Amino acid sequence: MSSTEASNNSGVNGTEAASSRSLLRRIVDFLDEADWSFKKDKDRPIVKFISPDSLMSEYAEMLGLPDKPVPEDVLLDNLKTVYDLSVTSNHPRFYNQLFGRVHEESVVGSLLTDAINASIYTYEVAPVFTVMERLAMQQFLELFGFQNGEGVCTPGGSIGNMYAISLAKSAVFPDARRLGLAAMPPAKIYVSMESHYSMVKGASFMGFGENAVVKVATDEHGRMKVDALREHIKSDTENGQKPLMVVATAGTTVLGVYDPISEVANVCQEFNVWLHVDGCLGGSAILSESRRHLLDGCQRADSLTWNPHKMLGVNLQCSLLLTRHSGALQRAHGTQAAYLFQQDKFYPPQFDIGDKVIQCGRKVDVLKLWAVWRGLGKSGLGDLVDRKFTLAKQLANLIAQRQKTDGSFELIAEPESTNVLFWYIPPALRGQPADWSKRDDSWWRQMDAVAPLLKKRMTLDGSMLIGYQKCAASKNINCWRMVCSQDTNSEQDMERIVGEFCRFGEDISV
Amino acid sequence: MSSTEASNNSGVNGTEAASSRSLLRRIVDFLDEADWSFKKDKDRPIVKFISPDSLMSEYAEMLGLPDKPVPEDVLLDNLKTVYDLSVTSNHPRFYNQLFGRVHEESVVGSLLTDAINASIYTYEVAPVFTVMERLAMQQFLELFGFQNGEGVCTPGGSIGNMYAISLAKSAVFPDARRLGLAAMPPAKIYVSMESHYSMVKGASFMGFGENAVVKVATDEHGRMKVDALREHIKSDTENGQKPLMVVATAGTTVLGVYDPISEVANVCQEFNVWLHVDGCLGGSAILSESRRHLLDGCQRADSLTWNPHKMLGVNLQCSLLLTRHSGALQRAHGTQAAYLFQQDKFYPPQFDIGDKVIQCGRKVDVLKLWAVWRGLGKSGLGDLVDRKFTLAKQLANLIAQRQKTDGSFELIAEPESTNVLFWYIPPALRGQPADWSKRDDSWWRQMDAVAPLLKKRMTLDGSMLIGYQKCAASKNINCWRMVCSQDTNSEQDMERIVGEFCRFGEDISV
Structure with missing residues (x-):
């Protein structure tokens, strides 16, 4: 044995066995030891709270980005410390947000995604993933009762809701794409008082302005008052405003209640307004025989957002945007970048799905969902x-x-x-x-x-x-x-x- | 041994040893066998091409989402097939896009991120990550020569460039947040002919319209002609248009050239226009003593985007948006959602960074970058x-x-x-x-x-x-x-x- 081999095998802290393993194996060893999925120990504390200032001073070196590399054993120790100081949403006592335990299938799917590191824009570089996303969306469209349509994974529900605004804009103001909102009549977006703040953030980010968002009153349960909605649309229309879309929230963030989608859909039909269902939280009810009635009427929506990273235990980010209008995403977002979406490829160019979205390079979010779905059914x-x-x-x-x-x-x-x-x-x-x-x-x-x-x-x-x-x-x-x-x-x-x-x-x- | 134990240990396809391992260990075993980081075999084909139609028909069952769960061994086989049919950007012969081999440190960081599954909005649920992102941004600001400022990870460079538009809008039209673009003078965004298509996509998505984007001519090397830029700004201003921002591209998508940032900065200073540097591709040159001169002048930018998921071998998504204006992100995007960003917490609320961004739940993208940086220096x-x-x-x-x-x-x-x-x-x-x-x-x-x-x-x-x-x-x-x-x-x-x-x-x- 040469001296180099000897030093490779001895490691700084570890045993001979440990140091001959890849970093990936060593972190999996650690996660197993740490009981990351809480199979053995539900009773350990969920958080070891340290104040931000103490965290920054006590761990200053570890948190920094050094000029010279640190040895692998040090890095591994650092990673363990990060884990120990973290709050994991897998903990059986994490009730702080709208998501919880991730399934092992999800983490495994994620790992494969990261090892392959494909960008889901063209069939050429992501054959399985582009097709997998497309087929999954078809199944989800069917699940929510859409006869037709298309869908895509978005980096979170907030951006998914922005997609919905974008699709409504494209349908109501087709010229806005070129000419901008300044050339359009003033638009209104109707949400309930209990809707998620991403609608206001999105309206502002996308140039409509926060004032374009009309917050419709809710009843004693926190559901949108449909009569109030009708009144708003009527009077706004009379005053020269253009109703752009109505958002029915299926699972409000705080109360977790469902707006009466069918009744909201009636109003949208009456005034010919785009209906978006924000099902980021509550869309998962569609999978449950006993709860899916909460989503009655969602098949009449023009678009719908849904986060499997919430109730379904898929790790972040896993968010979907569905629309029943085939081709709507391309119409709203397509720019046909010549260097990516060549039309003279030797396979049908419609399998290159990247032009439908607002990202260019896009991480694969569908594999982990697919793995969880196959593993649990x-x-x-x-x-x-x-x-x-x-x-x-x-x-x-x-x-x-x-x-x-x-x-x-x-x-x-x-x-x-x-x-x-x-x-x-x-x-x-x-x-x-x-x-x-x-x-x-x-x-x-x-x-x-x-x-x-x-x-x-x-x-x-x-x-x-x-x-x-x-x-x-x-x-x-x-x-x-x-x-x-x-x-x-x-x-x-x-x-x-x-x-x-x-x-x-x-x-x-x- | 009971019969249940016996059947647990025999597995459908696997050996006794394999079936007693967790799915996570089994996928790591597989990745090792498959030589996922191409340590042994550079010569195997980079792609086993199958046409989209054949892929869909031959793998119809595997690609679907079943009603009932599939056994773990089947799922594992499915995952192996996904890997075998995929194009991995780790392959030493992947030259198709602006990124390549991911470092093992990155995949390990990602895995830990997924196992912890924190959402990086509040210190409460993501103590290490919120602080890590904050500190990393401070180091990056310094690296690019900003005296001050803040930054954030974004889900890709395209959305990062949209952030830049949003910050420019917030600075130039502070009232647009409430009132929308319709109440503002018509704005112009200046980019070079060789700039990335995300600027046009962003301008459209964000309500400015594609026509707001002025494509400035380039010289024989593909660099923005600064005289032409000056002329555009001058004549647009005289015609009642409001110059919103200039984008200098540092590493154009196709040619990979750098706009003359200092000269562009002079024009921006002359006309008092926001300067954004799109360094998604070429920003990494800042790390190289011999190439950093390509970015000379970037310290004068108001905002800058940079994708460590490109040249640095961090897996997707790892994109950064930096601005030298402290507080700009909050001013542009803050909505103070009461259910997340309570002001009566027992730690200083400025450590809750989630209100700066346009996402709500946000996956941690900083840990993998941090792990790569520590591992390589x-x-x-x-x-x-x-x-x-x-x-x-x-x-x-x-x-x-x-x-x-x-x-x-x-x-x-x-x-x-x-x-x-x-x-x-x-x-x-x-x-x-x-x-x-x-x-x-x-x-x-x-x-x-x-x-x-x-x-x-x-x-x-x-x-x-x-x-x-x-x-x-x-x-x-x-x-x-x-x-x-x-x-x-x-x-x-x-x-x-x-x-x-x-x-x-x-x-x-x-």
Whole structure:
């Protein structure tokens, strides 16, 4: 054995066996040891909280980008530290956002995507992926009841919603592509008060301006009031505004409720306005026999967005934009870049799908979805969606019970999907009248301060992560939005959550 | 041993050892066997070409999304087939696009990103990543000579360039955010004839319209003519148009040349116009002592885009947008979604970076870049950039030599970065006068047909992948754009390429 071989095999920290393995194998070894999919240990803390300043000072060297390379063993240690300091959404107690555990199939699909590193623009360089995306979209169109159409993966739901604006613009103002919005009549985009903020962000980014977005009032459940929508469209039209599109939200971000799509579709039909369904959160209900009715009417939409990276456990980013108008994407976005989309290729150029999108190089997002779907089947995915909806009901029931028995919790709304909105009420603040209008201002102010304080305790303890926010349904007082995002959870986990609130909140005085 | 254990351990196709491994380990085993990073076998075909129709019919079942789950062994076989049918940009003979081999560090960083599956919007759920992105951007700002500023990862360079338009809009028309472009004077965006098509796509998507984009003439090297730019801005201003921004391209897509940034910056200063540098391709030259002069003047830019997923071997997507205006991203895009960016958190809210961007959920793109940078160092990355530039010169020299000795090739332009533009001239078409104007139309038509035919032969053989296209520099006649994207290549590989053209082209008659 030469001395070089000897030093290669000894490693800085590792054993002989470890250092002869590739970095990829070594990181997989580590992930296995770390129990990354939480098969063994659900009880370890979800977060080891360090303040931003401490993180930056304690890990300054590690976080930096050096002039000279670091040895592989150091890099591996660094990567382990990154993992240890991170919050993983796979953790069975991650309830903070609208997504949870990723399936192993997804990570495996992602890994293959990264190893191949194809850009999904031409058949030439991404034969399987261009075809796979195309076929998957056809299946999804069918699933949502579209007779026809096309679709594409987008880098997230916000940009997917911008695609919808772009398609509506292209349909309503075909000349805007060349001439710009300045040459068009002023346009209006109708969303509900509870719609996702990406519609406002998109309208601004895309030159319509935030004022173009009309926020239609919602009913007591948080659903768009269809009569109010009709009134807006009518009066705007009379005042020389051009209704561009209506957005029905299927699964609102905070409350998780579904706008009445069929009724909204009736209004769109009446006034001949583009209907977009923002199903980023709630579109997955289509897979569940018992919940798909929530999406009734979606087959009448002109476009629809859906994020399998939310309820389906596909890792970020996996977002889809569907439209029932074949050719609409090319009409809106096609620029026929001569260096990519040559028309004299030896295979049919329609298999080069890259000109339909607003990206040029585009990472493959479809393989991980395909792998998860094949691994779990439509049936398995449907069960998983059901499971999350059921957990939300179970938690809501537990909270409603507490509301009755000791007044420690108050349910803000019956959950329609995965989100449960509630207050935890510390002992010192209990015993208020049921009628909200009978509670005084100082009580509301105190309640508003409970959540941030309790969140701090929860985070520092590492017990679980749940988000809070002010919203219309909670009188703009901080309330908890628990997202039942972990299909591995049981009713016992929901009971634990209730118990943890009491543990952290019992002695809160604000 | 129970019968269940026995059946778990036997597997459908696999051995006992294989079936007891996780799917993740099994795919890594496969990638190793398949020599995914081409450490052993450079000579296997880069593509096993199958026509789109055959692919769809022969692999119909595999490409579909089933109702019921498929067994793990079947899924693994499917994934192997996907790999075998794919074109991997890691292949030492992938020269088709502006990127090549991904480093193992990158794939490892990606894998960790996917296993953690954090969304990089708040410190709360992505502590290390939000800080890592922030610190990396500070280092990059310094690298490009910005005194101040901020930056963010974007899902590709096209969307990064849209960010630049958005920032310019926000600076020039602060009211457009609310009121839209219809309430603003007509704006103009100046790019060169050789600029990337994403500027036109972006202008259209963002409501300015394609007509807002002014394509400034280029000189004989493909660089923006600064006098022409000045004239455009002057006359547009006199005609009541508002110059919104100038885009200097640092590494054009086809020719790979750099616009004279300093001179463009002088014009921008003179007229007080936003300067954007599109360094998606060529920004990496900043890392190389011997090439960074190509970017002289970039420190005067208002914004700059750069894709480490191109020359640096980071896997897709890894794109950066930098601006020297601190707070500009928030001013342009911030909407303060109450459910995410609470201001009463127990840590400083400025560490929640998600409101700066146009996405909501956002995949982490910085970890893989960080891992590559730490693994190779700035010095290693600089060497790698040099290597690619050097290969391009070597190939150009070989071609120039052939042009002199037997007229089998013609060099269209001396390469400035990684792209080499040339014609291969089959024997039947050789011996034309050096002066292009003296060659007749039928010869040009025949030459135009050579590339598609030769590309077909090259692809079916699997020998290598190189792109061709028409462009201004080639009189709009199909020519080859060889991208020296593989730093593992040597001068011998360049000689092989020349030889392969002769092998495929020798008997071409068109």
